[in-house]
Amino acid sequence: MTWLITGGAGYIGAHVARAMAGAGESVVALDDLSAAVPERLPPGVPLVVGSTLDGALLERVFKEYGVTGVVHLAARKQVAESVAEPIRYYRENVGGLATLLDAVAGAGIRRLLFSSSAAVYGNPDVDLITEETLCAPVNPYGETKLAGEWLVRAAGRAHGISTVCLRYFNVAGAAAPELADTGVFNIVPMVFDRLTRDEAPRIFGADYPTPDGTCVRDYIHVADLAEAHLAAARRLAEGDLSGDLTLNIGRGAGVSVRELITVVGEVTGDRREPVVEGRRPGDAPRAVASAERAAEQLGWRASRGVREMVESAWRGWQLHHDR
Numbered sequence: 001m002t003w004l005i006t007g008g009a010g011y012i013g014a015h016v017a018r019a020m021a022g023a024g025e026s027v028v029a030l031d032d033l034s035a036a037v038p039e040r041l042p043p044g045v046p047l048v049v050g051s052t053l054d055g056a057l058l059e060r061v062f063k064e065y066g067v068t069g070v071v072h073l074a075a076r077k078q079v080a081e082s083v084a085e086p087i088r089y090y091r092e093n094v095g096g097l098a099t100l101l102d103a104v105a106g107a108g109i110r111r112l113l114f115s116s117s118a119a120v121y122g123n124p125d126v127d128l129i130t131e132e133t134l135c136a137p138v139n140p141y142g143e144t145k146l147a148g149e150w151l152v153r154a155a156g157r158a159h160g161i162s163t164v165c166l167r168y169f170n171v172a173g174a175a176a177p178e179l180a181d182t183g184v185f186n187i188v189p190m191v192f193d194r195l196t197r198d199e200a201p202r203i204f205g206a207d208y209p210t211p212d213g214t215c216v217r218d219y220i221h222v223a224d225l226a227e228a229h230l231a232a233a234r235r236l237a238e239g240d241l242s243g244d245l246t247l248n249i250g251r252g253a254g255v256s257v258r259e260l261i262t263v264v265g266e267v268t269g270d271r272r273e274p275v276v277e278g279r280r281p282g283d284a285p286r287a288v289a290s291a292e293r294a295a296e297q298l299g300w301r302a303s304r305g306v307r308e309m310v311e312s313a314w315r316g317w318q319l320h321h322d323r
């Protein structure tokens with residue numbers, strides 16, 4: 001098989017490209033470079049510069065490289081931006097996916113993996129979120145991921161495409177420093193950013209109904225996430241998957257914001273006391289995956305812990321900030 005990885009020069013996409021190419025899969029990346037670091041791509045993985053909104057380009061790429069499967073990660077991913085610019089988010093995340101699926105169906109490609117998010121669930125009041133938990137996203141970003149899943153499944157049924165939707169929980173870490181996330185949108189880089197500015201980390205709300213009063217999340221190492229993509233791609237390639245699969249990708253373990261900041265303090269050596277501020281609207285007290293279905297369906301489980309995530313992210317942060 002030859003896999004096209006959209007968003008392949010992004011943070012997660014480059015990890016997926018590296019894991020798949022490293023395991024001997026034939027891979028080509030497509031990225032419009034709007035949020036990319038192209039140097040992240042491993043040698044031997046060609047990069048086509050272009051958008052998932054360009055159907056003619058997709059057709060050409062499918063033909064030129066003999067693409068037989070697609071791993072679709074390209075998307076806008078900032079929650080606050082999605083609230084300010086919902087039309088752009090629907091156009092690029094859902095519209096881009098519709099254009100891609102049109103080209104996939106037209107080219108007779110029969111395997112597609114879609115990058116979804118725990119944001120599809122919104123704020124469910126459950127101990128462990130299973131794939132059966134009601135989806136009720138609370139922002140346009142999460143809505144575009146849920147609408148994307150619906151579109152993927154419907155197009156899969158109509159055109160005989162086997163599909164896998166992976167709902168990632170909180171992604172962190174880096175498989176190598178140069179692959180690290182350069183954005184400051186997730187908690188780990190946000191805490192590094194505060195410390196680098198000589199400021200105390202912030203905790204938004206310490207009065208939640210959780211053991212230490214701060215929000216609890218399920219953090220997953222991006223290298224584990226990349227291995228889940230490889231396992232899913234292989235499951236698709238085996239051809240025994242008729243229809244669709246939807247899987248949570250997390251560790252199934254909750255870590256509180258305060259616990260995470262303590263680990264950051266241990267790793268960086270900067271143990272200053274965090275400041276507690278008011279709750280942010282829309283934050284759920286707890287969002288932890290049940291990781292059982294992914295284990296059953298893919299034979300995959302995360303193996304890396306929070307300390308490894310923070311250590312590897314810190315090495316990446318230092319590399320980018322030295323530059």
Ligand SMILES: NC(=O)c1ccc[n+]([C@@H]2O[C@H](COP(=O)([O-])OP(=O)(O)OC[C@H]3O[C@@H](n4cnc5c(N)ncnc54)[C@H](O)[C@@H]3O)[C@@H](O)[C@H]2O)c1
Binds near residue numbers: 012032037
């Ligand atoms: N990072 C997380 O914590 C997280 C959590 C859940 C889901 N996701 C999803 O994972 C995917 C990858 O996220 P990431 O963290 O690597 O983000 P990222 O911004 O680093 O990567 C996205 C890549 O896609 C490219 N891109 C964006 N729109 C494009 C388009 N229309 N055509 C071609 N390329 C385009 C960007 O240039 C970028 O390189 C996204 O779909 C995101 O919604 C991420």
